[in-house]
Amino acid sequence: MIPPGYFFILSVVLFSLGIIAFFLKRDLITQFMAIEIMLNAANLAFLALAGSSNFLDAQVIVFFIITVAAAEAAIGLAIVLLIFRKKKTIKTETLNSMKG
Amino acid sequence: MAILLFFLFAALAVGSVLGMIISRNQAYSALFLVLAFACLGGLYGLLGAPFMAVVQIIIYAGAIMVLFIFVIMMINLGEGISPEKKKWTIAAAVFMGLILLAEIVFAIKGAPAVPMIGQEMAGTSPIEIGRLLFTKYLYPFEITSILIIAALVGAVVLVKKRDGE
Numbered sequence: 001m002i003p004p005g006y007f008f009i010l011s012v013v014l015f016s017l018g019i020i021a022f023f024l025k026r027d028l029i030t031q032f033m034a035i036e037i038m039l040n041a042a043n044l045a046f047l048a049l050a051g052s053s054n055f056l057d058a059q060v061i062v063f064f065i066i067t068v069a070a071a072e073a074a075i076g077l078a079i080v081l082l083i084f085r086k087k088k089t090i091k092t093e094t095l096n097s098m099k100g
Numbered sequence: 101m102a103i104l105l106f107f108l109f110a111a112l113a114v115g116s117v118l119g120m121i122i123s124r125n126q127a128y129s130a131l132f133l134v135l136a137f138a139c140l141g142g143l144y145g146l147l148g149a150p151f152m153a154v155v156q157i158i159i160y161a162g163a164i165m166v167l168f169i170f171v172i173m174m175i176n177l178g179e180g181i182s183p184e185k186k187k188w189t190i191a192a193a194v195f196m197g198l199i200l201l202a203e204i205v206f207a208i209k210g211a212p213a214v215p216m217i218g219q220e221m222a223g224t225s226p227i228e229i230g231r232l233l234f235t236k237y238l239y240p241f242e243i244t245s246i247l248i249i250a251a252l253v254g255a256v257v258l259v260k261k262r263d264g265e
Contacts, residue, residue: 002106002146008208010110010143014117016201021121023193029126029172033133036164037117040140051147056224059149060232066159067244071251073164077171078255084175 007048014041028080028090032073039069106146113139126172130165137161151226 018037025031043062050058084090113136120132137160145153233241 002103005208006106006110007143007147009205010113012201012204012208013114015204016197017114017117017121019200020193020197021117023196024121024190027126027177029168029175030120030129033120033129033168036133036160037120037136040137040160044140044143047144047147047149047152051149056228057232057236059152059224059229060237062149062152063155063229063233064237064240064244066155067248070159070164071248073167074251074255075258077167078258081171081174081259090175090177 004048004052008045011041011045011048014038014044026092028083028092028095029077031092032076032080036069036073039065102146106143109139109142109146112136113143126177127169130168130172133168134161134165137165148224151224151229 015038018034018041021034021037022031025034043065046058046065047062049055050062080090083095087095089095116132116135116139120129120136123129123132138157141153141156141161144150144156
């Protein structure tokens with residue numbers, strides 16, 4: 001059987017890689033992908049804990065998290081598209097004004 | 101057997117996330133991410149959550165990443181944006197990531213030991229999840245459907261081209 005610790009280590013590594021990707025990348029879409037990686041790492045840790053305590057409700061909660069992530073991705077990508085139409089770029093360093 | 105599968109999926113997931121960081125092309129990044137999410141789906145299966153494994157693959161590796169790829173195609177940056185060039189930002193990003201890693205590892209070490217994953221939870225059937233979803237979690241479930249509709253309408257309204265643009 002797999003010790004839950006292994007899953008935690010993997011989840012921590014994935015989360016840190018997500019953070020590193022977020023800071024290394026310079027366009028909105030890939031940074032958004034980095035956020036999705038972090039979200040998934042958190043889900044993995046949640047399910048690992050739930051698996052070791054045999055807590056069935058956790059799966060329902062992770063199901064809700066995934067659904068909300070889908071809604072969030074739809075809105076986020078719409079906003080990215082809107083920014084691209086207005087500014088003709090999605091490089092984060094050129095997006096430095098607060099007002100449209 | 102399970103432990104071998106775990107290491108296979110874990111190595112693939114970490115490797116594809118690294119590939120996503122390294123590749124310059126956004127479309128390749130998205131495809132690497134599809135692989136990573138599929139591997140996570142496999143890990144959920146190993147955790148005795150086959151329903152979540154399928155949901156992960158259908159919704160994350162399927163629907164959400166298709167959305168990403170659509171937007172990448174619409175934006176069409178050609179060869180993409182090169183990763184960060186300034187040396188100190190790379191160093192700062194890696195440094196912060198490693199500090200966070202160390203922090204969480206220490207936190208996990210201090211936590212009480214978690215029992216081994218037992219044989220008995222290998223395979224919780226989708227029937228029980230469905231029952232939970234429609235009894236104990238009925239209201240959250242319905243509210244989620246409203247949230248999805250709101251997100252859909254919001255996305256359409258945001259992206260819609262207005263007259264005179």
